[in-house]
Amino acid sequence: GxxxxxxxxxxxxxxxxxxxxxxxxxxxxxxxxxxxxxxxxxxxxxxxYPDPPIFGRNAEEAGTIMRVICEYQTYIEPHVSTITRAVFGGNADLRSEEITRAMHAVASEARTIEGRLSKSDWVVGERFSAVDMVIFPGIQLLKRALERPSAAELASRFMPVEVNYPALGRWLARIEGLPGYERTYPPHWR
Structure with a gap:
C-alpha cells in the first residue's frame, strides 16, 4: 500500500x-x-482470503451482515455526510432544520446500534465482521466533525460517545485495539 x-x-x-x-x-x-x-x-x-470470514460463516450470518450494512448506508450514512459536509465546509448554518433533522436521525440510529452492542461485542454476531468495518469509519468521521468548536451545540446529542452511548464507546475502543489498527488511521487526522 x-x-x-x-x-x-x-x-x-x-x-x-x-x-x-x-x-x-x-x-x-x-x-x-x-x-x-x-x-x-x-x-x-x-x-x-476467506479466513477469517468477514461476511459470515453461513447464509444467515451473511444475510444479516449485508442487511445491517444496507441499513447503515441507507439510514445513517447520508445523514452523517450532511453533518460532516456542513461542519467541515465551515459555511453552513449548523442550526438549520436540515442539520437538526440529520442529527436527530443519527442519534436515533445510534441508539439502534447501541442496543445491538449492549448484547454483543460486535455489531452483528460474535466476531469482527464487514459491518464493523463499514460503520466504524463513519462514526469516527462524525466524531471528528463534532469535536470541532463550531459544532459544540450540535454535538451534545452524540458527544461524548462514551457517555451517551457506552456500548458504542466500548466498541470503538475494541476496534482501536485491534492489531494493525494504527496502519489504517488517516495520517492527516493525527
Missing amino acids: RLLQFSRQEHKSPQMLQMNPRGRLPVLRDGEYVCFESLAILYYLDLK
Missing part, C-alpha cells in the same frame, strides 16, 4: 485515474486486478 497526499491531488493523478476513473479512494490493486469502492474491496478480500 501507498499513502497518497490529498493536498497534492495524488488521488487524481493519471495513474490513479487509470485505476479508478472517479478519482476516489480506496483503490486496491492485487496483481493485475484492480478493485475500487470500499464494500466491493471488502467482498473481494473476503472471497480471496
Whole structure:
C-alpha cells in the first residue's frame, strides 16, 4: 500500500485515474486486478482470503451482515455526510432544520446500534465482521466533525460517545485495539 497526499491531488493523478476513473479512494490493486469502492474491496478480500470470514460463516450470518450494512448506508450514512459536509465546509448554518433533522436521525440510529452492542461485542454476531468495518469509519468521521468548536451545540446529542452511548464507546475502543489498527488511521487526522 501507498499513502497518497490529498493536498497534492495524488488521488487524481493519471495513474490513479487509470485505476479508478472517479478519482476516489480506496483503490486496491492485487496483481493485475484492480478493485475500487470500499464494500466491493471488502467482498473481494473476503472471497480471496476467506479466513477469517468477514461476511459470515453461513447464509444467515451473511444475510444479516449485508442487511445491517444496507441499513447503515441507507439510514445513517447520508445523514452523517450532511453533518460532516456542513461542519467541515465551515459555511453552513449548523442550526438549520436540515442539520437538526440529520442529527436527530443519527442519534436515533445510534441508539439502534447501541442496543445491538449492549448484547454483543460486535455489531452483528460474535466476531469482527464487514459491518464493523463499514460503520466504524463513519462514526469516527462524525466524531471528528463534532469535536470541532463550531459544532459544540450540535454535538451534545452524540458527544461524548462514551457517555451517551457506552456500548458504542466500548466498541470503538475494541476496534482501536485491534492489531494493525494504527496502519489504517488517516495520517492527516493525527
